[in-house]
Amino acid sequence: MRRRIQLLPIAIFTLLFFLLNWYVWGGLQIVAQQSYVGPVFWTTITLIAFALLYALQGMQQRGMGLFFKIATHAFLVLFVSEILFSLVLILADIYRGTVGFIGWIGQHHFLAPLRSPQWVTVGVVVFISSVLLFLYGILKGKYAYRVIKHTLYFKDLPKAFDGFTITQISDVHSGSFSNAKAVQKGIDLIKAQQSDLFVFTGDLVNNKAEEIKPWIGHFSQIKAPYGQFSVLGNHDYGDYVKWPNDEVKSANLQQLKSYHQGLGFRLLLDEHVELWKDGEKIVLAGIENWGLGFGERGDLQKALLNTTPEEFKVLLSHDPSHWEEQVKKNPSKIHLTLAGHTHGMQFGIEAFGIKWSSGKTSLQTLGRIKEENGRVLNVNRGFGFIGFSGRVGIWPEITVIELKKG
Incomplete structure (x- = not known):
């Protein structure tokens, strides 16, 4: 049958x-x-x-x-x-x-x-x-890394953080890599930005924690004065591969979390940290993956516990649908959300003023800044690739964001 x-x-x-x-x-x-x-x-x-x-x-x-x-x-x-x-x-x-x-x-x-x-x-x-x-x-295209820079203005940005820079990458999908020399070029490009803060917004692997092991020496080179922070993406939980039992699947996730530590990344799991500069601070929060149809695990309220509505906040959340559903109208203002997930579907056109991808046609799919209700969203096009072993038109991205007061 x-x-x-x-x-x-x-x-x-x-x-x-x-x-x-x-x-x-x-x-x-x-x-x-x-x-x-x-x-x-x-x-x-x-x-x-x-x-x-x-x-x-x-x-x-x-x-x-x-x-x-x-x-x-x-x-x-x-x-x-x-x-x-x-x-x-x-x-x-x-x-x-x-x-x-x-x-x-x-x-x-x-x-x-x-x-x-x-x-x-x-x-x-x-x-x-x-x-x-x-x-x-x-x-070649899947390793043709591009640096995309954005300058974002916020009236309520603490003065000490005027000019503060953040480098973001997302969706490494290390299980798809096969060219160490090409990946190192991407790492060198990240290091060359010399940003104040480095963040990674999820999907370190395709399915299994072991996929990142050959690349720990590469990504652990990334350092920033205010630290390196990360969150999990939908692929990191091992939901797309068959496991012998739940215990093995859970052990895989725990191993992946330990690899974040080995990379020098502080993994934020529904929590936040305070970044201080010259007596002033901003809040950096990170949640577990929350995405429509991709596992709604993250707890935003838990991540914001003991913060105040007016504090300047940056949120790391892998799936941009989370911003649409919970962030942009949240009573506690989250000024900037950094996401990934879509990859721009790795195929599209971004030239001569034309922006189109084989995935969704929304602005965030194509890596553009979206603003609503005083909250800003940036969706990184992804550092790696999965499924289609290539990129056409939608090139792998390293995002550099400069925060400005004004």
């Missing part, structure tokens, strides 16, 4: 995939006159499709090894590139239909040619560009 349930989505997926390729091939035939192009095209498509199905079918038994990554990434690159190529063909078809209809009314009988070679050539260029961009994202 279970097999019958699985066959239906597989059959639907296969049908839709080959319909897409039939449409793509209809365009390619116009510019591909050689007899061998057709067999090569359909053989490649079939091999990639069967490789993907085989990888998915055996995922639980064989895990997400090298074959799984190659099969899924080859399909993703092909699928997205073909979608973009198809969009060009659709535009050509709309143009042909519109001009043809006008021609029919004027008794000129479809003046527009059927998918002219020029349109198809544009589509081929888009396809090849997309493939090359994805390959860059897989080979």
Whole structure:
């Protein structure tokens, strides 16, 4: 019975995939006159499709090894590139239909040619560009660290903290790393900022605490005069992997917490610390992961216990949905919230004034500052990557925030 349930989505997926390729091939035939192009095209498509199905079918038994990554990434690159190529063909078809209809009314009988070679050539260029961009994202883009700087003004910022700087990273996902030299470049970039405070906003690993062990020597290099602080993200709790029992899962979480200490990070678990400078202070609070659909563990009220509503507060909270649900209208004003989680979905466009990602279209998904009710949210695009082993357009981010009074 279970097999019958699985066959239906597989059959639907296969049908839709080959319909897409039939449409793509209809365009390619116009510019591909050689007899061998057709067999090569359909053989490649079939091999990639069967490789993907085989990888998915055996995922639980064989895990997400090298074959799984190659099969899924080859399909993703092909699928997205073909979608973009198809969009060009659709535009050509709309143009042909519109001009043809006008021609029919004027008794000129479809003046527009059927998918002219020029349109198809544009589509081929888009396809090849997309493939090359994805390959860059897989080979280089996932380690193409960017420093994003924001200057934020607050009227009630203590004067002593005017010009105070915070470096934030998020979503390390250390289990995905494979290039120590590239990761070290990111660490060096963090160190070069020489900020007053360093914070990490969750998802140190993909699933298991052991994933961070090879990278402790890298991230423990990060130091800041006012300390290094961290919180947990949804992946840190081990919810996405099967454990022998609850005791083993709990031990994994405890081990991860100890690794935070080994990194030199003070892990904030529904608690706060006071940062003092020249006789004045700000409050730095951190909660366990709280996110709609991703585990609502954190206790904000506990984290703010014994603070006053008017004190200047910075909150570390992994999931930006927490800011939307509990922070922005909280009676105790939380001036600045630093989050992560979304990664901008690791694929999108941020150029020439265009901002779009394959995930949510909200401002925080794209790492922009959002302000409401006198409270500010910044969502870091993430230092690492997961799922898709690459980044295209949405590059890994190191955020530097300068607090200013005014």
